């Protein structure tokens with residue numbers, strides 16, 4: 001009887017387990033729903049009372065379409081991140097006071113849920129001032145119209161709107177159970193953004209404001225800590241965090257010694273504005289900065305950006321290009337930018353291997369010579385130890401001695417010794433692969449390259465303008481940030497003795513502007529273009545022109561490149577034209593500033609929305625003609641086959657904005673060349689989710705004149721993969737494991753593993769060709785390696801044998817594998833291989849169209 005009872009119970013228990021397994025997802029949800037306590041001490045943030053290290057990356061949901069999010073998040077996780085961070089963007093969520101939008105790219109809740117589905121943590125940076133190279137720093141335009149408002153200081157109107165928005169966002173996140181305290185992914189929330197320098201500008205009002213902001217935030221009771229970035233003294237329990245390039249060296253950490261060292265913005269490159277030359281930050285330098293930060297006690301870093309994405313439509317701040325942090329570990333299109341992505345993945349793996357020592361060890365520093373030091377974390381009685389050997393000298397490699405052993409430490413590098421003996425990672429030795437980005441023609445877009453145009457022409461006259469003032473009116477006051485464009489018009493009369501008495505003297509039009517660009521016409525004739533720069537927004541357009549006796553008409557189309565996103569008194573920043581005069585007249589200078597000005601807000605094409613399918617039919621399109629200013633152009637095209645990302649090469653154009661199927665894809669600007677004589681951005685992303693199979697409509701508004709038929713629609717690949725690895729590299733981090741306190745080689749191999757190179761194709765592709773292989777002293781970069789004067793005989797053959805037809809292959813970095821004997825003493829031998837990946841089925845890929853960028 002008893003036995004039978006217990007048997008019954010056992011069966012019931014088994015049934016319960018089976019049920020739980022059957023509804024696995026629900027069971028996991030039940031478990032996490034309990035919620036997690038996020039707290040902190042001086043060493044780190046703590047999850048349910050346990051210290052943890054965090055590798056975070058910024059991915060901003062409105063900067064890529066939702067169908068890219070799953071891949072971006074998965075690749076971030078694969079890159080060793082356990083946190084994703086995003087700002088919240090007030091001006092897209094509340095474009096008009098009280099009108100909310102959380103749809104599509106703006107679906108913040110969906111984004112954070114997706115992070116949770118990937119078992120990652122999240123940081124939400126509410127701001128609501130965010131800067132972020134985002135239009136108006138995220139603040140909606142309508143805030144400017146609130147009477148007596150002063151942004152970001154102890155100002156009641158600003159504070160009450162800010163509080164309302166913060167509460168709205170917190171409620172939305174709470175309703176979706178997204179805070180860790182509710183079982184959600186969000187472990188930290190940010191209030192304000194880099195306030196410290198404004199606090200100085202606003203003096204005690206600034207201090208009052210920031211203290212109020214901290215209290216207001218904490219009163220929302222999210223159950224997770226709040227942070228303030230670039231704010232050494234954050235009030236109360238708010239954690240101050242560092243933003244910068246080298247927080248390990250430039251930041252002493254919170255002055256309140258009960259708070260941990262967290263790094264919220266570690267710039268992976270430099271964001272770019274129109275006029276900037278290319279910017280790079282090497283994988284080695286970022287790895288150095290992160291290793292340095294952990295070696296001085298940091299326990300969380302955030303890559304700004306991990307994926308930058310695109311500033312679609314009119315979302316970019318003044319002068320900021322659509323392409324945002326394309327140099328990040330995942331490029332604008334979400335493709336792995338190697339070796340940055342892989343080298344940081346390896347660094348994360350190395351630091352995770354040392355987690356116990358990092359979080360519970362006692363920190364000590366040991367100088368090892370000029371600009372050389374060891375930083376050690378050790379739990380003595382448990383024999384758990386990690387050492388960071390750093391060489392801060394940027395010129396010389398050194399071999400130094402640590403605990404009786406010699407270590408080669410290259411210039412500007414840190415070696416991580418996972419048990420204070422074994423080098424598992426060196427910031428300067430890149431073991432991960434490299435790759436090259438290429439751009440390709442597609443059949444679908446080369447066909448039917450037929451353009452039509454609609455002339456914006458109809459240069460307006462003063463009489464037609466309804467908004468009239470004595471002086472030119474400020475631009476934002478007129479546009480209310482609904483368009484970039486305003487016409488400024490004025491008419492004036494000249495008598496014959498006003499005219500220059502010599503025919504070869506032409507009068508000069510001088511238009512002073514607060515920014516950012518303008519195109520001028522006189523009596524319907526094009527006079528010229530002018531523009532400011534990010535550093536000097538104000539500029540003067542100064543061009544000779546022809547005037548006539550009698551009434552003359554001036555029309556200037558002034559435009560903005562977005563609103564400013566930083567500094568105090570943002571609500572007072574101005575754009576548009578300011579003072580106008582004409583020089584070179586017989587009577588001297590004619591000042592037209594107070595002549596009476598008429599204003600027309602936005603273009604005809606904008607008013608009729610001719611970039612949408614509905615609006616397109618309301619105007620008459622004609623066959624396209626080149627080199628016409630103020631012209632709308634359109635063409636149809638079919639979607640390129642395959643799934644490679646799509647870009648427009650706009651190099652034959654001047655300046656303007658672009659739309660695909662009615663979606664704004666950004667402002668373009670080719671005519672403004674940077675110091676090296678090239679446009680800052682020539683290729684513009686068109687997300688595939690904006691496209692359909694057939695008959696897509698591309699519409700451009702061109703301000704200055706261009707050659708639309710020379711525009712190319714291309715696809716993007718990173719299918720050329722490479723390795724470039726010296727025999728001095730430590731063995732790859734993935735070959736090491738921790739057993740108790742010991743670091744051992746996986747699958748045996750002793751303590752002296754040789755470095756190995758791994759090549760790996762993007763998903764669904766295999767190595768089709770070994771383009772280059774050399775073991776010796778090859779040179780160059782991925783896509784263009786050349787043989788040195790010294791190499792082993794069989795590198796190509798060995799690489800083909802190991803790699804052809806494979807998604808991933810591994811190659812040894814030692815002479816004996818490639819036919820031995822390298823007859824060039826004194827060189828450190830290097831393996832360089834370039835391979836080409838493609839879909840298993842042959843065919844499809846077109847020939848490269850443009851050089852790699």
Ligand SMILES: *[C@@H]1O[C@H](CO)[C@@H](O)[C@H](O)[C@H]1NC(C)=O
Pocket residue numbers: 235236237238256257258259
């Ligand atoms: C220091 O931080 C602790 C922990 O958050 C907090 O309770 C305390 O108020 C802070 N001290 C000061 C002077 O702000």
Ligand SMILES: *[C@@H]1O[C@H](CO)[C@@H](O)[C@H](O)[C@H]1NC(C)=O
Pocket residue numbers: 473474477574
């Ligand atoms: C903008 O408009 C507001 C309200 O109409 C006015 O007070 C302000 O002076 C204007 N700003 C400029 C720069 O003209």
Ligand SMILES: *[C@@H]1O[C@H](CO)[C@@H](O)[C@H](O)[C@H]1NC(C)=O
Pocket residue numbers: 779780784786
């Ligand atoms: C390839 O590299 C060589 C020298 O290493 C250089 O002269 C050549 O211009 C490069 N070619 C390309 C296409 O970049």
Ligand SMILES: CC(=O)N[C@H]1CO[C@H](CO)[C@@H](O)[C@@H]1O
Pocket residue numbers: 244245267270271
């Ligand atoms: C995005 C950004 O603000 N980048 C900064 C990164 O760090 C460098 C050097 O400290 C600054 O000059 C940049 O402005």
